[in-house]
Amino acid sequence: MASLLIKNIEQLCLCNINSEAPLRGNEMSAWNSINNAFLLVEDGIIKDFGPMTNAPVAVSETIDAKGKYLLPSFVDSHTHLVFAGSREMEFVERIKGSSYEEIINKGGGILNSAKRLADTSEEVLFEQAMQRLDQVMALGTGAIEIKSGYGLSYEAEIKILRVIKKIKEHAPIPVKATFLGAHAIPVEYRSRRQEYIDLLINDILPVVAAENLADYIDVFCEAVAFTVEETKAVIRAGKQYGLKAKIHTNQFNSMGGIELCIEENAVSVDHLEVMNSEEINKLASSNVIGTMLPSAPFFLSDPYPEGRKMLDEGVALALASDYNPGSSPSGNMQLVISLACIKSGLLPKEALAAATINGAFALELENEVGSIDIGKRANFLLTNEIPSIAFLPYSFGANSVSQVFVNGQKI
Ligand code: NIG
Ligand code: FE
Numbered sequence: 001m002a003s004l005l006i007k008n009i010e011q012l013c014l015c016n017i018n019s020e021a022p023l024r025g026n027e028m029s030a031w032n033s034i035n036n037a038f039l040l041v042e043d044g045i046i047k048d049f050g051p052m053t054n055a056p057v058a059v060s061e062t063i064d065a066k067g068k069y070l071l072p073s074f075v076d077s078h079t080h081l082v083f084a085g086s087r088e089m090e091f092v093e094r095i096k097g098s099s100y101e102e103i104i105n106k107g108g109g110i111l112n113s114a115k116r117l118a119d120t121s122e123e124v125l126f127e128q129a130m131q132r133l134d135q136v137m138a139l140g141t142g143a144i145e146i147k148s149g150y151g152l153s154y155e156a157e158i159k160i161l162r163v164i165k166k167i168k169e170h171a172p173i174p175v176k177a178t179f180l181g182a183h184a185i186p187v188e189y190r191s192r193r194q195e196y197i198d199l200l201i202n203d204i205l206p207v208v209a210a211e212n213l214a215d216y217i218d219v220f221c222e223a224v225a226f227t228v229e230e231t232k233a234v235i236r237a238g239k240q241y242g243l244k245a246k247i248h249t250n251q252f253n254s255m256g257g258i259e260l261c262i263e264e265n266a267v268s269v270d271h272l273e274v275m276n277s278e279e280i281n282k283l284a285s286s287n288v289i290g291t292m293l294p295s296a297p298f299f300l301s302d303p304y305p306e307g308r309k310m311l312d313e314g315v316a317l318a319l320a321s322d323y324n325p326g327s328s329p330s331g332n333m334q335l336v337i338s339l340a341c342i343k344s345g346l347l348p349k350e351a352l353a354a355a356t357i358n359g360a361f362a363l364e365l366e367n368e369v370g371s372i373d374i375g376k377r378a379n380f381l382l383t384n385e386i387p388s389i390a391f392l393p394y395s396f397g398a399n400s401v402s403q404v405f406v407n408g409q410k411i
Contacts, residue, residue, distance in 0.1 A: 004041040004408055005059040006382070008066045012037035012049055013389065014356055017371035022289055022316035022361040028350040031357075039070060041378040044407035049372060063410075067385030068402065069392075071352065072371050073142020073173075074333035075359030078246070078270050078291055080180075080324035081136075081146045082129045082163050084116035087325045100300050100327065101252065104224050109326050110150065110184040117150040117160060125163045132323065133171060136331035137411060140401045142173050142379030143360065143369045145246075145320075147218055149180030157181050157204050161213035172406045173379060176363045178246055179205070179214035182226050182234045197230055201237040209241035216267065217243040221257035228256040235264045246362070250274050251296070262286040268318065268362045272305040273297050280306075284314035289362045292354070293322035294339035300327055307344025318358040319351060338396035348390040378408035 012034045017023075023031070038055035040048040048056070090103050090112065103109050117125070129146075136144070146164045151157030161179065168175040181200040189196035208214050217238030221231040225248075235245045245266035249257030251273050258279040261269045269283065270291040283290050292305040311317055319340050323331030333355055340351040360370025369379050382403040383392065392400050404411050 001042055002408075003047070003059040003061070005056060005062045006039040006065050006070060007055055007062055008052060008064050009037040009039065009070045010065070010067050011035050011069045011389065012039060012372060013069055013071045014352065015049055015372035017357050018373055019357065019366070022318070022358045023353050024314050024316050025311065028311060028317070028353045029347055031349065031353055037070070039372065039380070041408035044378055044409070046372060046374055046376050046378050048374065065382050069383040069386060069389060070372070071381055071383070072356045072369065073379040073381055073404070073406070074140045074355045075143045075363060075365065075370050076136065076141045076321050076323070076331060076333055077145050077268065077318055077359040077362035078293060078320035078322055079144055079146055079331060080149060080322070081132050081144065081331070082125055082148070082160050082167070083113050083150050083325045084120040084125060084128070085325070086329065087112060090326065094300070101224050104184070107187055111152070111187060113150045113325055114152045114156065114184070114186070118153070118156050122159055122163055125160065126166055129163060129167055130170065132331060133167065136321070136323070136333070137173065137406065138404060139332050139334060139399060140381045140404060141331065141333055142406060143363065143365055144173060145176040145178055145216075145363055147178040147180040149183030149218070152181070152184060152186045154199065154204055158207060158213070161208060165213055174365055174368060176215045176365070177213060178216040178218045179208050179238070179243065180218040180220070182219040182230070184220065184225055193230070197233060200234060205237055205241060209243070214243055216246045218246050218248060221247055221249040221255070221260070222251055223253050223255065228260050231257065232260055232264065235260070235266070246270060250279070254279060258283055262288055267364065270320070271296065272310070273303055275306060275310070280310050280313050280315065283310070289318050289358065290315040291318040291320050291362055292340060292344060293320055293328065294343055295330055295336050296322045296327040298339055298343070299329070304339070304343040307340055307346045311346065311350060316358060316361070317354045318362040319354040320359060320362070334392065334400060335396065338393040341393040342396065348393045351393060352389070378405055380405050
C-alpha cells in the first residue's frame with residue numbers, strides 16, 4: 001500500500017470539520033487546526049492526522065513540511081473554464097470608457113465568446129481548457145465546477161458540454177458540469193425570446209439529460225439576460241431531469257432572483273454584488289449557499305459584495321473564481337481569497353472556509369473534498385514558510401503555495 005507521511009507541519013488547517021451543513025457565522029473562523037502536525041495519506045485518501053507526537057514511523061515516503069501550513073485544496077464552485085480564445089479587446093474598450101453592459105448590448109461580451117466557440121473544434125477547446133485547469137491546479141484548486149453557456153445554439157451547447165464531460169474523464173480532480181444555455185439571448189432571438197427558452201427546454205435539455213452532460217442547471221438572471229419568470233421556467237425544466245439549480249443573480253440588479261432561488265431550492269446563488277437587506281435576511285434563513293465571486297467586480301470595477309454583512313447575518317458563504325474571458329479572466333483562488341478579505345471584509349480564516357469546505361457544499365462534494373478529514377481525497381496544499389495564516393490573503397498577488405497534492409500525488 002502506497003503511504004505518504006507529511007511531517008512537522010507548522011499548522012494543519014481546516015481539519016476535523018465533519019460538518020453536516022455549510023459553515024455559518026462564527027463557525028467560519030472557529031475551525032480546527034493542529035500545530036506541529038502530521039498527515040498520513042494511503043492510496044490517495046486521508047488516512048490519519050494529528051500532533052507529531054502521534055506520527056507513524058513506517059511509511060513509503062515522507063515529506064518534511066517544517067514552517068509550512070497545510071490546507072485542503074480550494075474548491076472553485078463557479079467557473080466558465082471552457083471558452084475559445086480571449087476578450088482583451090473588450091477589456092481595452094472598457095478602460096477607454098465603455099461599460100460591460102454597453103458591450104453586451106452591442107453584441108459583444110458573452111455573444112462574442114459564443115461566436116468564437118462556434119468556430120472552434122472540440123479538440124482545441126479541450127486543449128485550451130486543460131491548460132487552464134493545470135494552471136489553476138498549480139495555484140491550489142482541487143475541485144472545480146465548469147459551466148457551458150458560450151454555445152447558445154443546440155450544436156454549440158452540446159459541443160461545450162461534451163468538452164466538459166471529457167475534462168471530467170481526464171482531470172485528476174473532481175469536476176462538476178453545469179448547463180448554462182440561458183446565459184444570453186442570441187441576437188437572432190432578441191425579438192422572440194420565448195423561442196430561445198423553448199429551444200433550451202424542449203430540444204437541448206432532453207439531450208443534456210440523456211447524455212448525462214450536466215450535474216446542475218444555471219441561468220443568468222439579470223436585466224441584460226433573463227427575467228425572473230424565464231429563470232423560473234428553466235429551473236423547473238431542469239428539475240424535471242433531476243438537475244438542481246446554481247444561479248447567476250444580483251450581479252448588477254436586485255430583481256427577485258434571490259427569492260426565486262430560495263423558493264426553488266437552488267443549491268447556490270452566485271455573484272451577489274447587489275443585495276438589499278431583505279434579500280440578505282431571506283438568504284440567511286434559507287439553505288441556499290451564497291457564492292461571492294470577487295474577482296468579477298475587481299475586473300469590472302464594480303461594487304463588491306457585502307461579505308461582512310452577509311456573514312454576520314448568517315448567510316452560508318462560499319467563494320469562487322468565476323474564471324471566464326469577460327468578467328474574470330483569472331482562476332486564481334488565492335487572489336479571490338485576498339479580495340474577499342480586502343474588499344468584502346471577511347477575516348482570513350473566514351475566507352479560507354468559504355473557499356474550501358463551503359465551496360465543497362456548493363458542489364455537493366462535502367464528503368469528498370474541502371477539509372482535512374479521514375476518508376476524504378488527499379487533495380491538499382502546502383504553503384511556503386509563512387508567519388501566520390493571515391499572511392496568505394495579506395500577500396495578495398503572490399503565489400504562497402509551494403506544493404500541491406492531488407489524490408496524494410505531488411503535482
Ligand atoms: O459570471 N455574468 C454572467 N456570466 C459571466 C460572465 C460571462 C462573460 O462576460 O463572458 C459571469 O460574470
Ligand atoms: Fe459566472
